[in-house]
Structures are given as C-alpha cells and as structure tokens.
Amino acid sequence: MGICEDRVVIVTGAGRGLGRAYALELARQGAAVVVNDLGVGNHGEDTGERPGEQVVAEIEAMGGRAVANFDDVADWDGGGRIVQTALDTFGGLHAVVNNAGIVRDRMFVSATVDEWDAVMRVHLRGHFCTSRHAVDYWRAEAKAGRQVDARIINTTSGAGLQGSIGQSAYSAAKAGIAGLTLVQAAELGRYGITANAIAPQARTRMTEGAFGEAMSRKEDGLDVFAPENTAPLLAWLCSQEAEVTGQVFELLGSKLWLSLGWNDGPSRQNDGRWPAEKIGSAVAELMAERPAAKPVYGTS
Template identity: 60%
Template sequence: MIVEGRVVIVTGAGRGIGRAHALAFAREGAQVVVNDIGAALDGSGSSGGPAQEVVEEIEALGGKAVANTDDVADWQGASRLVAAALERFGRLDVLVNNAGFLRDRMLVNLGEDEWDAVIRVHLKGHFAPMRHAAAYWRAEAKAGRAPEARVINTSSGAGLLGSVGQGNYSAAKAGIAGLTVVAAAEFARYGVTVNAIAPAARTRMTEPTFDMAAPESGFDAMAPENVSPLVVWLGSAESAQVTGRVFEVDGGRVSLAQGWRHGVSVDKGARWEPSELGNVVSRLLADSPPPEPVYGA
C-alpha cells in the first residue's frame, strides 16, 4: 500500500500501459481518475467505454475511481481533468501523463496534419494537464499546505534515440523528455517532483511495429504490467529525492537514461576559420563515443 490515500490521475488509462498503471495504483491504495477519450489507434473517434471499464475493474478490487473522457490536449479539457480529481476526491497528489497515439510515416511522406496531430496529443497533452495540476500545487504551497506531489511523464526510446518512420512521434517524445527536466527544476519549490519513463511493452501502439507476441509460457517480458511498478513507486512519497530523471523500463529491467551532456571540446580562444574546422571536428569525433543507433536504421 505504498500510495495509500493518494489521489492519482492517469491519462490514456483505458487500455494498455495506462490501464496497467491505473490498476497498479489502485491495488496499492490510491484513488484514481481514469482518463481516456476512447479514441482509435490513429486518434480518431471517441468513447467513454474504455475509461468506465477500468473504473469498474478498480471498484471490483475494492478501490475508488472515477472516469474522465476529456481531451488532455485541449486547454479547457485538461483543466476539467484536474478539477475532476479535486471535486471527487478533494485533492491531487500524482499526475501520470500517458495518453498518445501514432500516425507513422517516413518523413518524406509525412503530412502536416499527421505531424500536428501527434505533436498536439503527445507534447501538448503532457503540458496542459501538468500546467493545470502545477497551478493547484503552487496554490497549496502558498497556502502553507506543502504538497508531496509527483508527475510521471511518458517519453519513449524513440524520443531518446530516434526511430525510423516515426519522426513526428520521436520529436514529440524527445520534447517530453526536455519538458520533464525543465518542469522538475521549476516545480521543486512547490514540493513537486517530475520524472519520465521510456517504456517498452506490448500495446495497440507497438504491436503493428514490433514483434511483441506474448510467450506461450514463462515470464511475459512485454506485458504492460511490468512497467507500472516503477511508475507507482515514482508516485509515492518515498521517491521525494528523485526528480528530473528519465528511466527506461521493460520486462524486469530498469535503467537510468543518460541525456545530452557536454562532451569533449576544442577551444581556440578566438574565432575559427571555416577551413580549420574539418580537422577540429575529426578530432572531436575521434575522442568521443559513437552515438547510439536510431531504431530501425
């Protein structure tokens, strides 16, 4: 019961990894706002069914939950989502940003609408709920009720390393990783930690792209439920000293991703001539480790 009594919002919680998160939080004693617009894999359509089904699963376990079908990338929808937690449970302790969808294309074939839709749902769909939740936590801190609040964002290996055929998705997930470290620095004064995960699991989004079939027997390394224990821990009071980090998680493996860092340098102490820089770049490349390969390259 590591999160007993805590109030948690999980976006995109009607299926896949989000559903696993919602159930895992409930089993550990949290009260859960299950957000899901009920869209198809490409983001089209909507239905309240998936969110309500997860609520019913939680209630069958003896837990407390409420469904919410607001669009997290809509400014007012994100505001209503945060309000739903406050109205139903009287507080908000944890925000898990998970909602997203795919519209995969090679960049040369990627349409403007396919770019805009994926950036909107993933990147703005992380920012908008976080912005409204942070406003609530800032008000709580100013009123002398310092929160022990947590935000867990969802990046991806595609965002950390890139993925061929997923330029829009990779850009959005890279943006989420950057947004996470900025939010961690800004929200610390209010008692809020902000971390991200880069999960690998079998979901509607990954099954068309990768071979993630469930094994006939033994440990199912690609089960979405493998990702959730770390997210629950990051949502607990116990994780207070961890912020601004990105964790890769799949199966039984957890690793701490290493982001962009200042590397080796050459300083002339004056402006370079273009003709001088070929040798300089060659030295820098020779003295630096090679980059991780892009997925699918």
C-alpha cells in the same frame, strides 16, 4: 498497506495498454484513480468505446476507488475538468501521469502537416494542459501554507531519446517531453512538486504496429514487453517515497536503468576563432573520441 495509500492520481489514456496497467497497479497500491480516456483509436479516431469505464469497474471489483473521465487532455478547459474531477470526487490530487498518446507513423518524405500537428497536439499540448492545471492547484496549496508532496510523471520514449525510423513526428514530440520534464523539475521543486519521465518499452496498440512480433519476446518465463512490468515503477514514482526529480527512467523486462541524456563530449580548443578549413579535421578527431551513440530505431 500499499505505497500509494490515500494518494489521488490522474492517469491519462488509462483505458488500455500501459495506462490501464498503471491505473490497476496504483489502485492495488492504495491510490484513488481518475481514469481518463477518450476511447479513441491509435490515430485519434472516435471508436465510440468507453474502455475507461471497464477499468473503473475492475478497480472497484478489487475494492479500490476510481472514477472515469472522458475529457480531451489536449483541450485547455478539458485539462482543467480532469483535475477538477479528482478534486470533486476524492478531495485532493497528488500525482498526474501523462500517458495519453497517438501515432501517425510515416517516413519523413511522406509526412503531412496535419499528421504532424495531430501528434504534437496530443503528446506535447496534452502533457501541458492537465499538468498546468494541476500545478495551479498545488502552487495555491503551497502558498496557503499547506504541505505539497506532488508528482508529475511524463511519458517519453526511446524514439524521442534516440530517434525512430518512420516516426519523425512521434520522435520529435517525445524528445520535447523529455526536455519539458527537465524544466518542470527545475522550476517546480520550490512548490513541493517533482517531475520525472518514463520511456516505456512495452507492448501496446502503438508499439505493436511498429515492432510487431518482436514485442512478444519472453525470457525465463517473463513476458518482456508486458505493460504490467512498467506499472510498479510508475506506482513508485507516484508515491511519497519517490523524492527523485528530473530523471528519465527506462525499463525492459526485469532491467531498470536511468537515461543519461545529452552531455558534453570531447572538445578541442583553437587559438582564437575557428577557421573553416580546420574544422573538418577537428570534428574527425572528436568523432573518433566520443562514445558510440545508441542507434536510431530501425537502423542496422
């Protein structure tokens, strides 16, 4: 028996890459999976493909349960239909995995407002719509006196936690998702809902374009950036065992760690309001005392 036996899980963007690896691992662990995927390209363009159907076929071939869904995660009504697919097909819902995303990589000086809006729509609005409908369902269950043991798993990124050259829109969206996760965890615990995020370091169509050959690294026979490495962590976060909330997890190959996030650093106290002429020397002292930050991706 797997750790997600009899759980019902929605995975968005589940046709390829990480989403596919998540859906397959969840099925191996006993979950019934709603495989949501629009079949679009890296930039959100229509390809006419339906990879979600192939993932469903793979799950059914292993004896699992799955259903394909082709709604747009960033469409309000579409998010509702994704949740309703789970309820109509499997009779319940226990977890939402917000994985769908696109990229519009561009140096900030060349970025356009349309590219910015497209990235924000899929990542931030996409994380909102499906989860918001799921929370409506779980909250109603809790108010009706039924026990809720629900999970939201969001997808942030090292780009959002520390920044990435050439990815200002993507970095800003992923930073917003990390902040959203903290708020969801604080607000939704009363209904029996946990919220956590993963910052995957994995080889996908999006990361291969940005990092290329570096994503093929192997260590001691382990394919360090294989999407399958992250899938067991995701499955655990969807399970009843995972009572942790408000955390951001990172995983690279065989290394798993928690992100600490923003926290108070060193400080200086002045006698009354700080005069402008004293701030420079105080900041220099603070910078000398603070721990070194992780570098922005793409910087030396």
